[in-house]
Amino acid sequence: MTTLLQPIEGIRPRSSKSAVPQRTSPQIRRRNRKDGLLFWALILPNLVAIVVFGYYPTVYNFVLSFTDWDFVQPAPVVVGFENYVELFQSGSMLMDALRNTAIFVLVAVIGTLFGGMAIGALLAQRLRFSGLVRTIAFAPHMLPGAAIGVLWLFMFDPNYGLSRWLFSMFGMESPSWTTTSDFSLWSITIAYAWQRLGFVAIIYYTAILDLPKDIYEAAALDGARGWGLFRYTTLPLLSPVTFFLTITGIIAAAQTFDIIATLTNGGPGTSSTTLPWMIYDQAFVDFNIGTSAATATVMFALLLVVTLVQTKYASKQVHYS
């Protein structure tokens, strides 16, 4: 989750600085060997689970992406780059999925950044009831995506949902959000943004409360106030948090599945098909294992780029302290 994408700095082996003499005596060596065994025994359950259900599948998925299989044939048939060639032809499902994923991720991330920063700044004003608003804003982040999807499905209902009420206030008719291809991608974007917005707001809120006071005192002496103070003081000071939220936001949004599965099933047609939905759809609905594996590899490569950008720049973040 969020914590994990932070740079892992200063992983210092703790006991190495405790007494490990230069010249290892037989006793120490025996102790170390015993510790080594204990180390592996303690690590083993976690390590096995991570290797068997994390690294091995990643590697084998890559192998499968060069094959053709439908779960029924006895074994995957090697077809080389065929899956990738088909995926990257224009008009293919992957092209739709890439475009939809890009739109969904961009709109969701940018929308929640702006909205979350505004709400975070508002909550930091220490008004009455802001504690209550903080709690209620964060609550959707705790809910199962399936519940969010079904709830919004009801609210998007053009006949009985809140959407009809909202649109009728402006004398308009509610669109059929989830069942027309013009709106399906927007329906998942809105529902997803609603789930994530409170989380982003709380992160900004906490960051704003942590801002150094002396800089504000200096800025106040220089006569900065209002928008200028925010634009030239708060915004730059928040840039590490914004960077962090952008990266984790991209990674989280790009992997969203449950809201899509409950709201639109990737449809109508491919209008709300994103990469995760396509991976699922190809493997477990159409049984095109090779295509699914190749799509997963494409998605992995894209997310890896984002993660590498994070690890490269995370250490160079603007530091405030």
Place this chain on the structure above:
Amino acid sequence: MSLTLDRKDESAAASRTATPPEGPPGARNLSGAHGGGRTRRRRGPRRPLPAAMALYVLIAATFALFAVPLYWLFSSALKPEHEIYTYPLTWVPSALEWSNFSEAWTSAPFGAFLQNSIITTVVGTGLEIGVALLSAYAFAFVYFRGKMLVFALMVGSLMLPGHITLLVNYITISNLGWLNTYQGLILPGIGSAFAMFLIYQQMRQVPEELVDAAKMDGAGHLRRMSTVVIPICRPMILTATLIVLITKWNDFVWPLIVTSTSDMRTLPIGLMFLRSQEGYDAWGPVMAGTVIVAAPMLLVFFIAQRRIIGGITAGAIKG
């Protein structure tokens, strides 16, 4: 400022003088992962009335943005059928209709869903946290050359998106004959880099003298772990447990592909099938089902929100 101050006013006054009037609020009143004190209500600087009113309008709008959909969920689950399907909308149900819940419960095996969700979540969380504790202790306190390489390998698994492991894990579980079983649901999720990392960081804060003292008393590693390290790290372990618990309860795609019969489905999957089974128009029971899926985590969140929010936000702010 009045001269006679009670305790609460005193601290509020102190914070008011300590904070520059136009600067950002001073002390964070959202406590971090270490527990911390309760939120003290503090008022900001006095504002001109129009500005204050504008802020309150904004905060009311923010409240509505999140509260209205949640209210809609609960009120629809309790509305009599005709009030769901009439327009203009009914905001307050004329009567509380609990039959939506019984209908949801009987039209789908919600009892089984609930049981499966509880078993997979509780057992899965227990195993993941146990596994995380053991490895976190090993990384923090057991000497082994090259352990940081293993550490990097394990934490590096966080970069693997869930969707790339999906297909092969399905094949693995299928080859083991574990499709549609509890072990198939639970075991692929017990490897932990996230909880391990969180707990490891806390363990590194444990004063070495305490552990050494236990060692002097002749306590072995397992004894030191259970009597010294784990009690000290309990707050972080609890936070990690809650976060893992919520993640497992909300999990969707893995239970979806690994279960095939309705008696093995978990609540989120059962909810999806309830929706497609009831069709688009049975919103009362479907919302009741949604409440059954959502309410336990809402309850956990409202009880332990400080700890959960603290745990989730801690890593984001402190670089």
